[in-house]
Amino acid sequence: xxxxxxxxxxxxxxxxxxxxxxxxxxxxxxxxxxxxxxxxxxxxxxxxxxxxxxxxxxxxxxxxxxxxxxxxxxxxxxxxxxxxxxxxxxxxxxxxxxxxxxxxxxxxxxxxxxxxxxxxxxxxxxxxxxxxxxxxxxxxxxxxxxxxxxxxxxxxxxxxxxxxxxxxxxxxxxxxxxxxxxxxxxxxxxxxxxxxxxxxxxxxxxxxxxxxxxxxxxxxxxxxxxxxxxxxxxxxxxxxxxxxxxxxxxxxxxxxxxxxxxxxxxxxxxxxxxxxxxxxxxxxxxxxxxxxxxxxxxxxxxxxxxxxxxxxxxxxxxxxxxxxxxxxxxxxxxxxxxxxxxxxxxxxxxxxxxxxxxxxxxxxxxxxxxxxxxxxxxxxxxxxxxxxxxxxxxxxxxxxxxxxxxxxxxxxxxxxxxxxxxxxxxxxxxxxxxxxxxxxxxxxxxxxxxxxxxxxxxxxxxxxxxxxxxxxxxxxxxxxxxxxxxxxxxxxxxxxxxxxxxxxxxxxxxxxxxxxxxxxxxxxxxxxxxxxxxxxxxxxxxxxxxxxxxxxxxxxxxxxxxxxxxxxxxxxxxxxxxxxxxxxxxxxxxxxx
Amino acid sequence: xxxxxxxxxxxxxxxxxxxxxxxxxxxxxxxxxxxxxxxxxxxxxxxxxxxxxxxxxxxxxxxxxxxxxxxxxxxxxxxxxxxxxxxxxxxxxxxxxxxxxxxxxxxxxxxxxxxxxxxxxxxxxxxxxxxxxxxxxxxxxxxxxxxxxxxxxxxxxxxxxxxxxxxxxxxxxxxxxxxxxxxxxxxxxxxxxxxx
Numbered sequence: 001x002x003x004x005x006x007x008x009x010x011x012x013x014x015x016x017x018x019x020x021x022x023x024x025x026x027x028x029x030x031x032x033x034x035x036x037x038x039x040x041x042x043x044x045x046x047x048x049x050x051x052x053x054x055x056x057x058x059x060x061x062x063x064x065x066x067x068x069x070x071x072x073x074x075x076x077x078x079x080x081x082x083x084x085x086x087x088x089x090x091x092x093x094x095x096x097x098x099x100x101x102x103x104x105x106x107x108x109x110x111x112x113x114x115x116x117x118x119x120x121x122x123x124x125x126x127x128x129x130x131x132x133x134x135x136x137x138x139x140x141x142x143x144x145x146x147x148x149x150x151x152x153x154x155x156x157x158x159x160x161x162x163x164x165x166x167x168x169x170x171x172x173x174x175x176x177x178x179x180x181x182x183x184x185x186x187x188x189x190x191x192x193x194x195x196x197x198x199x200x201x202x203x204x205x206x207x208x209x210x211x212x213x214x215x216x217x218x219x220x221x222x223x224x225x226x227x228x229x230x231x232x233x234x235x236x237x238x239x240x241x242x243x244x245x246x247x248x249x250x251x252x253x254x255x256x257x258x259x260x261x262x263x264x265x266x267x268x269x270x271x272x273x274x275x276x277x278x279x280x281x282x283x284x285x286x287x288x289x290x291x292x293x294x295x296x297x298x299x300x301x302x303x304x305x306x307x308x309x310x311x312x313x314x315x316x317x318x319x320x321x322x323x324x325x326x327x328x329x330x331x332x333x334x335x336x337x338x339x340x341x342x343x344x345x346x347x348x349x350x351x352x353x354x355x356x357x358x359x360x361x362x363x364x365x366x367x368x369x370x371x372x373x374x375x376x377x378x379x380x381x382x383x384x385x386x387x388x389x390x391x392x393x394x395x396x397x398x399x400x401x402x403x404x405x406x407x408x409x410x411x412x413x414x415x416x417x418x419x420x421x422x423x424x425x426x427x428x429x430x431x432x433x434x435x436x437x438x439x440x441x442x443x444x445x446x447x448x449x450x451x452x453x454x455x456x457x458x459x460x461x462x463x464x465x466x467x468x469x470x471x472x473x474x475x476x477x478x479x480x481x482x483x484x485x486x487x488x489x490x491x492x493x494x495x496x497x498x499x500x501x502x503x504x505x506x507x508x509x510x511x512x513x514x515x516x517x518x519x520x521x522x523x524x525x526x527x528x529x530x531x532x533x534x535x536x537x538x539x540x541x542x543x544x545x546x547x548x549x550x551x552x553x554x555x556x557x558x559x560x561x562x563x564x565x566x567x568x569x570x571x572x573x574x575x576x577x578x579x580x581x582x583x584x585x586x587x588x589x590x591x592x593x
Numbered sequence: 594x595x596x597x598x599x600x601x602x603x604x605x606x607x608x609x610x611x612x613x614x615x616x617x618x619x620x621x622x623x624x625x626x627x628x629x630x631x632x633x634x635x636x637x638x639x640x641x642x643x644x645x646x647x648x649x650x651x652x653x654x655x656x657x658x659x660x661x662x663x664x665x666x667x668x669x670x671x672x673x674x675x676x677x678x679x680x681x682x683x684x685x686x687x688x689x690x691x692x693x694x695x696x697x698x699x700x701x702x703x704x705x706x707x708x709x710x711x712x713x714x715x716x717x718x719x720x721x722x723x724x725x726x727x728x729x730x731x732x733x734x735x736x737x738x739x740x741x742x743x744x745x746x747x748x749x750x751x752x753x754x755x756x757x758x759x760x761x762x763x764x765x766x767x768x769x770x771x772x773x774x775x776x777x778x779x780x781x782x783x784x785x786x787x788x789x
Contacts, residue, residue, distance in 0.1 A: 004622050004630070110633050134629075134656075167631040167656035168618060238656070245655040313659020324661035326679050327717050333707040334676045337605065337696035339641035368639065376701060550701050555640055558695055559702035571735065 014142025028076030232274030387421025604669030744780020
């Protein structure tokens, strides 16, 4: 039976069919649905977990592998930066049960802070790499990865991209092949990576790479589609589909599914048979550089850009000078539509309150609340990577203090991001004694990636009740003496907390706690939070058109230019009452409660 | 590939483009086509401009298209149609929902929602204007706007041989089946009426 699946769904299915026993991930677009699907569909066969961060996910998966199981870890591209430490050393240790690490790049930065090409990681850490071009391959390659991993004693990195993860194509559904776990064997020469052991392991790694290159030259994951000797195209991943779309049968192809180590013998043979050789890659010249290093002439990144997402139009225009016919029209009329915090989002009140403070540096982090830096709230100065808000704020605070600058640092981080890496940074604040205000926006869920549970929610990936890591207890335990929890929908409560924290000469933590407006309240939430009710409504005769409510940036509120009054969309409004609190004439009332 | 047809569905995060695309793709697969569909998740979904692409034919390679390549553009919101018009083939068709969702700069009164968008589009391409919001509200649920537009798309693309009502039955919750089927039929009618 064939099913239309996204690449992520196909990876989950592949994990099931391959007999994988353990899977762990931290959510991150575009990779999130891999673990969601494993958890939802294969609960009885695969142990699946949300880890607090990607490093933890990879280490847990390695533990499962060493214990003898087949394991999987999944993350977005930048997650591998967090997991790089264990990742590089697994390159040395190898595995016991098969192990796959799925990392999803985001060319075009649909939902990311950079455009890194993770293929270099495979080369750097000396592990095997596979790159699917569609959902069927994504499934098949997970199964193949288990064989390669166990045969060559290597971790296999599967490099996905947004268009593989979130594109649906047809996949043949198969059966699970039950694989017994391997016996656990204490093996110091393999897993006890002290310097003397690692020294010997490095020798083995280089031998393994040679065997992997032989495999690369022989495997049918790397294959030739022969049409003509005029044009040859070497490509991998989704770029291969773009090349096929553009060249059709007017080119021959060397399609690479196993891309580390590259099949140099196969590449040379292919290159010799064609007149013009193109290397079609999305992002960096990973293949091209190695092809050129072997003295093979080819055309690639001198024509195809290495920035942003590739598509068939760009391939046709840059390689064949075949420009798309585009309707000529005035696009300047179109107004921007940036993403925005939802109506009723608890972060809005928090940033509205924070935006009123003067002489502050606001260091932000990665999550929905990153949108607090956009107009009209404009309440964020930096966003770098997960956890950086606090540590970056710490460093800035040290400089402001030493050089007597009148600047207060406020670091803003979400609940899930705090558990991810923020906690380490907060220890730095306590230990090295900086005087920053850390604000943890606890909306009771990992929101941006679509409502995943985390160590603070009280539920596992399966929705089963579990231990709750209480943020307040946690920050006190690392040594923060001043902690306050506030409801961000109450501006006076928030203002009082800011006044209090700005007056302290020691580090403090403000926990801004209210559930995400999109969250389906859990049993635990229901005990703590009263659901919002009613709608906010503008009494036109009282509205003086001052735009205070509009400047909260709520998408349910708009300013009617003709009668110079605000109006609230009754469909979008959830009745959070923020606008009522900022209105100077009390022109906004609550209806329908 | 020459026989591959490309549909571009655009709108604003939260308008239900993904469900409409899912039903569309499922129907096309059941009709025996090779299908690829591409959607965007994550940050853009928070009220941003979103697009979903559905490509079908004998054998589909790329899951996405570049500019000047869509056979039909279905826009769930008026201004989004103009934003994405450059993705349409010069002889392509447009279905545009006569429905405005102001973006943040417009909400704040900094700029106005652009005037005469529908006229602009009509001038440039073969266009059906569907008041899906009105139809959906008359049926009693604004959310079925997406299925009204799906009905319009099916009619405009001449894909009426597929048993769409069965596909809808299989893909929406039991209590919403009737209203969605009605929405689908109204969408087909809307294209027929516009043609007449």
